[in-house]
Amino acid sequence: MFHGTFVGPKSWKKASEWANAMGDDEFSTPDWGGKNTDLARTEGALEIFSEIMKYHKENPDEPINFVGHSHGGNVAVMTASMLKINGVQVNTLVTKGTPVREYTL
Secondary structure (H helix, E strand, O other): OEOOOOOOHHHOOOHHHHHHHOOOOOOOOOOOOOOOOHHHHHHHHHHHHHHHHHHHHHOOOOOOEEEEEOHHHHHHHHHHHHHHHOOOOOOEEEEEOOOOOOOOO
């Protein structure tokens, strides 16, 4: 669950409700920094990608689902793209209020 610009993971007060609606018992709200720059979003996606790859190696059968708000949605899209390039599938990606940006990897 990716928070939006200028806020942190604590902004997801109802994160557990979102996770439960998606059928997830476990969820995390990674802090990608929240600055309104392409660099901040890219750096955040790289860091989150690295953490998910570590988790996936230990839990290869666990589904990966993303929900992103605002520019957190762009971070989620970039992270999902990085995972796909590395052969890891994201089952569900939902964005809400995400500004449309084109990011190439």
